[in-house]
Amino acid sequence: MSSADVDRRRWIALAIVMVASFMDLVDVTIVNIAIPSIQADTGASFSAVQWVTGGYSLAFAVGLITGGRLGDIHGRRRVFLVGIGGFTLASALCGFASGPEMLVAMRVLQGGTAALMVPQVLSIIHATFPAEERGKVFGMFGAVVGLGAVSGPMIGALLTEWDLFGLAWRPIFLINLPVGIAGLLLGRRFIDESKAEKALKLDLVGMVLASLGLLMLIYPLTHGREAGWPLWGYLSMGGSAVVFALFVAYEKAKTRRDGSPLVELxxxxxxxxxxxxxxxxxxxxxxxxxxxxxxxxxxxxxxxxxxxxxxxxxxxxxxxxxxxxxxxxxxxxxxxxxxxxxxxxxxxxxxxxxxxxxxxxxxxxxxxxxxxxxxxxxxxxxxxxxxxxxxxxxxxxxxxxxxxxxxxxxxxxxxxxxxxxxxxxxxxxxxxxxxxxxxxxxxxxxxxxxxxxxxxxxxxxxxxxxxxxxxxxxxxxxxxxxxxxxxxxxxxx
Known part of the structure; x- marks a missing residue:
């Protein structure tokens, strides 16, 4: 392969991962502006409305470190493609959600798949471009970030206002389908595979404990008011401190055993x-x-x-x-x-x-x-x-x-x-x-x-x-x- 072909491939790869980042970023900001329309159309409760946004953030947060680790172990290109494919599928399911419960579940799935996709972006750039070119590349990446932050709410507002094909808020998710499919097909062709030279092992127990602790803390905060602040809510929030203490103890033991904890304490x-x-x-x-x-x-x-x-x-x-x-x-x-x-x-x-x-x-x-x-x-x-x-x-x-x-x-x-x-x-x-x-x-x-x-x-x-x-x-x-x-x-x- 000639140097010109190599150069073309890496810039196409850069465009693909940047579009994926833009899609993820816009998908977060686009939803906020459409929440009242979602609530009016689906009859979602206020707590469900909170989970439409909060469920994505929670799944994204819990999966970010694990997503990066999976890319190091199994290959950044492979995990990126799984992430963008899952994100596209979850977007379609959000767009066709039959009610608030399905929408919340699919938003959690979206957040989880974004946690596979997003950490690979910077790793792929790092593996694709030499150090002397990264300043220019990350400058371009920063511009994409700024554009996403500004354009997301307006895109969401326009799609909701236009009510395309009588679909109300649903196009804010369905717009991801052509972008995601194109990213999946082009990514398979143009993104080169890379792995960490010495990859760490997955800390599945740590991931489960962190997820459980966060869920025990956030779920009662979200649903407690509607339920009249029951005793189970306070017990759950108190119990989350115990789970986090177990998480810290396990991470210390994991560090001593094989040096691959989820969090470097x-x-x-x-x-x-x-x-x-x-x-x-x-x-x-x-x-x-x-x-x-x-x-x-x-x-x-x-x-x-x-x-x-x-x-x-x-x-x-x-x-x-x-x-x-x-x-x-x-x-x-x-x-x-x-x-x-x-x-x-x-x-x-x-x-x-x-x-x-x-x-x-x-x-x-x-x-x-x-x-x-x-x-x-x-x-x-x-x-x-x-x-x-x-x-x-x-x-x-x-x-x-x-x-x-x-x-x-x-x-x-x-x-x-x-x-x-x-x-x-x-x-x-x-x-x-x-x-x-x-x-x-x-x-x-x-x-x-x-x-x-x-x-x-x-x-x-x-x-x-x-x-x-x-x-x-x-x-x-x-x-x-x-x-x-x-x-x-x-x-x-």
């Missing part, structure tokens, strides 16, 4: 990493609460169309993209940790402005009146999401960089799932089960303000936790993909 001896994990978890909780509540507030509480709600979010997305580029290129090299802390405080300021606007205008608030708090929040988020991975990894030993980066992405998704579960308390707990139509606006406005105080409190906690991060980025030779991977996960919301 020695990383937590690094103060900045342990603090960074707490930062990422808390940040995910805050964003998980905000984005679901924000969508319900605009479309159900204020009665806005999906297109109007999607367009209202554009200033936020553009502000995130602008501040993210500025923080990495100009601010962090000069000011270090202070940039991230400033971002958290700016986000708190934006939340407080939003609370003031919602209190002042009530159900009569207009999109242009939301623009200021959304831009402020977006600028703050941009200052945090782009540089946070490098800050957290700065003091981590180089040989553990891959494991640490995967864990960072995982805990943010876990935080997001926890935040979606807490919506029951922060938002739905303030809305009566039966609200007169004329009182919906006022009820949802009050619940939105209450939930935003929760978001402000979580972000204030993030600011305090950031004091444990390194003041300046250490001079270490991380590969560029660690930063890009975190930007991708942060943009999911």
């Amino acid at each position: 020695s990383l937590f001896r690094v103060k900045s990493f342990a603090a960074g994990i707490a930062v990422q978890t808390a940040f995910g909780i805050g964003l998980g609460i905000f984005f679901l509540v924000w969508t319900l507030y605009m479309q159900i509480g204020l009665g806005w169309s999906p297109l109007k709600a999607g367009a209202t979010g554009l200033p936020f997305s553009l502000a995130v993209s602008t501040a993210a580029g500025l923080s990495v290129q100009k601010l962090v090299p000069r000011f270090g940790r202070k940039v991230l802390q400033a971002g958290a405080l700016v986000m708190v300021a934006g939340v407080l402005v939003y609370i003031a606007e919602a209190n002042r205008y009530g159900a009569d608030i207009a999109p242009w009146q939301m623009a200021l708090p959304l831009v402020v929040m977006g600028l703050g988020m941009g200052l945090v999401v782009a540089p946070i991975t490098d800050a957290v990894l700065a003091e981590v030993p180089r040989e553990h960089a891959g494991s640490a980066s995967g864990l960072i992405n995982t805990v943010q998704q876990v935080g997001n799932a926890l935040g979606l579960g807490l919506v029951s308390v922060a938002f739905f707990g303030q809305v009566d089960d039966v609200v007169a139509p004329e009182a919906v606006g006022a009820a949802f406005n009050g619940a939105f303000v209450h939930a935003m105080w929760w978001v402000a409190a979580v972000l204030a906690g993030v600011f305090l936790l950031m004091f444990a991060l390194p003041r300046r980025k250490a001079v270490v030779a991380w590969e560029a993909e660690t930063s890009v991977a975190e930007q991708r996960e942060s943009a999911l919301v």
Whole structure:
């Protein structure tokens, strides 16, 4: 094969994995804007609505580390193709779901298959391109991430608004079919196989314990309010602490036995990493609460169309993209940790402005009146999401960089799932089960303000936790993909 053919193959392979990442990212953001339409069409309860988004995040979080490990063992190309094939099938089943129960189950399947697909993307790029070209390649990847973050809500709004073939919200999932099938066929032809030289073994017991602990914690948070906060809910949440303790004990034993645990516990001896994990978890909780509540507030509480709600979010997305580029290129090299802390405080300021606007205008608030708090929040988020991975990894030993980066992405998704579960308390707990139509606006406005105080409190906690991060980025030779991977996960919301 000539050098020109090799060069063409690798760029086609890059396009395939980037499209797959774009599809996954858009599929997360696209769903938020369509949730009210899904609820109206299927009669889904509020807890089912939470699981439509939370189920995906939870399955994705639990499977990320295992998905990466499977690629190392069985081949990244092979696992990528299984992932994109499963993701496409799950998308079709979501689109044809007969009710909320099937939709939630298929969203969990989607999250699980995305956890097989997404970790292979950066590994395939790493194996396909030499070090001197990766900077340009990851720059292109970052642009795809930004495009997905901005376009997802608008694509979802347009597909829902157009009601193609009378299918209402279903095209937001069915749109993945031609893209996924093309990616599967082209991937088989153009992506070269690669494996880790010395692959670790799968930690199935660790994966089961982690999944069980998370489920025991998040399920009662999501369903507890509708069930009247029964005793089993408190027992389940308390029992999750026991399961997590067993998980830690098993991981220690697994490390001593064969050196292949699901989570490298020695990383937590690094103060900045342990603090960074707490930062990422808390940040995910805050964003998980905000984005679901924000969508319900605009479309159900204020009665806005999906297109109007999607367009209202554009200033936020553009502000995130602008501040993210500025923080990495100009601010962090000069000011270090202070940039991230400033971002958290700016986000708190934006939340407080939003609370003031919602209190002042009530159900009569207009999109242009939301623009200021959304831009402020977006600028703050941009200052945090782009540089946070490098800050957290700065003091981590180089040989553990891959494991640490995967864990960072995982805990943010876990935080997001926890935040979606807490919506029951922060938002739905303030809305009566039966609200007169004329009182919906006022009820949802009050619940939105209450939930935003929760978001402000979580972000204030993030600011305090950031004091444990390194003041300046250490001079270490991380590969560029660690930063890009975190930007991708942060943009999911």
